[in-house]
Amino acid sequence: MPIYFYGADEVPYGRFSNFSAHGVELDGRFWPTSEHCFQAQKFTGTRHADLIRKAPTPLRAAQLGRDTSKPLRRDWERVKDDVMRRVVDAEFRTHEDIRAVLLSTGTDRIVEDTGADHYWGRGRTGTGKNMLGRILMSTRDRLAAEAGPVGR
Structure with missing residues (x-):
């Protein structure tokens, strides 16, 4: 049975959202949410x-990160999946509460339930790439393997 998530306030799986209020430290800098970190x-x-790091909310960080008047780094399309992997890994290693929720999903499929994003989520037709869900599942598998049988 798939696990669907979207809003950060949905219990318990909203914690998988990049808007969830779980700070991330990456490359020696603190980010209020994984959305702030990813967009920056x-x-x-x-x-x-x-400016994105200092945004007052993850929604504002997302808006600033999608500002088409600012040039993206040249390699962005090539590295964006790896960036998301690093951000998600740092977030779930840092916060035991959300790590426990992620590990509790066992082998269930995790799907970002957004019709607006065909790349990171399921997309309008439900046939999106669901890259955030895939990254969450691979993070879960790594964390479970590291925890061994006792941590499952």
């Missing part, structure tokens, strides 16, 4: 990245 990586080394 599009503009690494620029003032815009720092």
Whole structure:
């Protein structure tokens, strides 16, 4: 049975949302949410990245990260999946509460239930790539393997 998530306030799986209020430390910097961190990586080394880090909400960080007037880093399309993997890994290693929820999903399929995003979620038709869900599942598998039989 698939596990669907979207809104950060949905219990318990909303914690899988990048808008969830779980800070992330990556590359020596603290980010209020994984959304802040991910969006800023599009503009690494620029003032815009720092503006995103300081955004008051994850929604504002997302808006700033999608600002088409700012040039993305040249390699963004090539590295965006790896960036999301690193961000998600850091988030779930840092926070025991959400790690426990992720591990509790066993082998169930995890799906970001958004019709608006065909790449990161299921998309309008339900046939999207669901890359965030896939990254969550691979993170879960790594964490479960590291925990061994006792942690499952």
